[in-house]
Amino acid sequence: MRNLKICAVVVCTVLLSIFTSCEKESSENFVNESPRSISKEVLAKITKLNYNPNGVTKQMITDIDGTKKEMYLIEDDIIMSYDQIMSADLHGGIQSKQYRTTNLVTATNVIRVVGYNGNNQYGLSATAQTGLRYAIDNYNNENLSIRFELSIGTSWGPNDILVYVDNSINPNPNQSSGIAGFPSNGLPFTRVRINNGANTTQTNQHLEHLLAHEIGHCIGFRHTDWDTRKTCGENSNEGVSNDGLVYIPGTAGPGGDANSIMNACYPANTDGEWSHYDRVALNYLY
Numbered sequence: 001m002r003n004l005k006i007c008a009v010v011v012c013t014v015l016l017s018i019f020t021s022c023e024k025e026s027s028e029n030f031v032n033e034s035p036r037s038i039s040k041e042v043l044a045k046i047t048k049l050n051y052n053p054n055g056v057t058k059q060m061i062t063d064i065d066g067t068k069k070e071m072y073l074i075e076d077d078i079i080m081s082y083d084q085i086m087s088a089d090l091h092g093g094i095q096s097k098q099y100r101t102t103n104l105v106t107a108t109n110v111i112r113v114v115g116y117n118g119n120n121q122y123g124l125s126a127t128a129q130t131g132l133r134y135a136i137d138n139y140n141n142e143n144l145s146i147r148f149e150l151s152i153g154t155s156w157g158p159n160d161i162l163v164y165v166d167n168s169i170n171p172n173p174n175q176s177s178g179i180a181g182f183p184s185n186g187l188p189f190t191r192v193r194i195n196n197g198a199n200t201t202q203t204n205q206h207l208e209h210l211l212a213h214e215i216g217h218c219i220g221f222r223h224t225d226w227d228t229r230k231t232c233g234e235n236s237n238e239g240v241s242n243d244g245l246v247y248i249p250g251t252a253g254p255g256g257d258a259n260s261i262m263n264a265c266y267p268a269n270t271d272g273e274w275s276h277y278d279r280v281a282l283n284y285l286y
C-alpha cells in the first residue's frame with residue numbers, strides 16, 4: 001500500500017491543527033529528525049503556515065527544461081520553494097473544514113495537458129499514456145465548465161499541465177508515486193511528476209487513478225482524507241496551510257469517502273473511477 005501512496009505536492013496538504021498538542025509534538029520530533037541544513041527561519045515559517053514541520057527535507061529539483069531549483073519537501077508530498085514559503089501569508093484565516101484549496105482555475109476554460117513521450121528518462125510508458133487518457137476522459141465525461149485537451153508529445157506551452165517521469169524526487173517506491181501542486185493566478189499548476197516505479201510497474205487503472213489525482217491537485221483539490229490520512233494507514237492530519245481547506249457542500253465530510261480518487265493513498269484494487277462524491281465535488285466546483 002505504501003507504494004501506492006499518491007500525491008503530492010505542492011501543496012497537497014496541510015496541517016492544521018486542530019489539535020494543539022499534536023502540533024507541539026510534531027515540532028519536537030522535527031528537532032530530532034530534520035537535517036541541520038534547514039534553517040530555523042524556514043522551519044518557523046512552515047510551522048506558522050500550519051504545515052507539519054516534522055521531517056521536512058530540502059531537495060534540488062531539476063525541471064524537464066533543465067532549470068534547477070532548491071525545494072522543500074513538506075509532509076511527504078508537497079514541494080514549495082524558499083520564496084513560496086517565505087512570501088506566503090495566511091489569508092482567510094484557518095478553517096476547520098475543507099477539501100479544496102482557496103485557489104481554483106478561473107482564468108481559462110480549456111486546460112491543455114501534455115503527456116510527455118520523449119525517448120529519454122522523462123518519457124511516459126505506453127501504460128502511463130493509456131492511464132492518462134483514461135483520467136482525462138473521466139474529467140471530460142463530467143461535462144464540467146472546464147475542458148481538458150490531451151496531447152501526447154514532446155512540446156508544451158507555458159500554461160499546459162506537463163505530465164512526465166521524474167525519478168529524482170521519489171525514486172523510492174515506498175514514497176510518493178506522484179507530485180503536483182495547486183493553482184495560482186487562476187491557472188492550474190503546470191507539472192505532474194510520477195516516479196519510474198509508477199511509470200513501469202503499475203497498471204493502467206492505477207495510473208488512471210494516480211494521474212486523475214495529481215491533476216485534481218493542479219485544479220485545486222485537497223485530499224479527501226486530509227484530516228486522517230487513514231488511506232495511508234496513518235492517523236495524522238494535514239492541516240489547512242495558507243492554500244486553504246474549503247469544504248465542498250454535498251460531499252462526505254468528516255468520516256471520509258473510502259472510494260475517493262482524492263484520498264492521500266489508493267488501494268491496489270482501484271478501478272481508477274470517480275466516487276459518487278468525487279463527481280459531486282467536481283460538478284460543484286466546475
Ligand SMILES: [Zn+2]
Nearest residue numbers: 006007008012
Ligand atoms: Zn495528493
